[in-house]
Amino acid sequence: LLVMHKVDELHAHLNGSVSFSTIEKLVARKPHLNIEHGMTAIRSGQRRTLDECFQVFKVIHQLVDTEEDILMVAKDVIREFAADGVKYLELRSTPRKEKTTGMTKRRYVETVIEAIRQCKNEGVDIEVRFLVAVDRRNGAEVAMETVKLAEDFMLSTGGLVVGLDLSGDPTVGHGRDFLPALQKAKNCGLKLSLHLSEVPSQADESELLLNIPPDRIGHGTFLHPEVGGSQSLVDKVRKHNTPLELCLTSNVKGQTVSSYSQHHFLYWYQMGHPSVICTDDKGVFCTDLSQEYQLAASTFNLSQEDMWTLSHKAIDCTFAPDLQQQLHQKWLELQPTLFQL
């Protein structure tokens, strides 16, 4: 196995990234829920419909419903990305309120921030930034509240909160309902990463959302004309040079892409468009960033050098311009270790 040269992970949902060992600790805390590991992850060779994937998140959310849980989960996830060699991580998560445990959305975000700070103090070798996520299922009003929350935290955390994510079941709701909230987020300086055309037949919605325009696109599986998107969508993405966050295992296991070789990575990569390899939900889809790099390399016959270049270009796509120089330096320092293989 080659050591894959990766520096940053830009698309990772906190509760989708919970590893097997952390799930075990959570299950031990809540034996009454009777949750087994098969309910929280999709193993190799297995596939689920995207709909079934969203059922998996519901199970994980039952397991992660107190501040203590969030703190443990966030710290474990950060340590795991660091152990995989990731130097810069953008985590995203949907603030949740839990009546039964007294957790509020504000405490939720504060706890994730606390986890980031604790990891830093403990010397974990990774820089972490946070994107506050809007779940489409919760509608426009909650989206607007979430933007206010994100703005407050952007100002109070000294730049640890860098952006806003739009995610959740793509078949629920319509992007037009979120335009005012997204526009407000952009105007107050939050970077936008939007899940776009993750499922077919969303060309109208994608058209609207691309007009904002977002700073990055999650998936974009069905943007190009060959899969039911349109040239006009592609032109918009290219005009703004908007990077795509591409998650191979997630799309194949969630069955929106029929096989690895059919993944739209190739379409955008061949065009020279900024494309960043990401995990999406490393826990649920049983993967890590090294494995995703490995998959891209083997599926599309990319050389070690191609992969270096890919990981190098990803640095320019982060939402932390203040760290880019430092990350370029890390990338250069990592390079010689690969020649020893």
Ligand SMILES: CNc1ncnc2c1ncn2[C@@H]1O[C@H](COP(=O)(O)O)[C@@H](O)[C@H]1O
């Ligand atoms: C598989 N493709 C996907 N498409 C859209 N949204 C997804 C997703 N994977 C994860 N999420 C979003 O992330 C939440 C879990 O993490 P957090 O509780 O926020 O940390 C899910 O509930 C969903 O809203």
Ligand SMILES: [Zn+2]
């Ligand atoms: Zn995602």
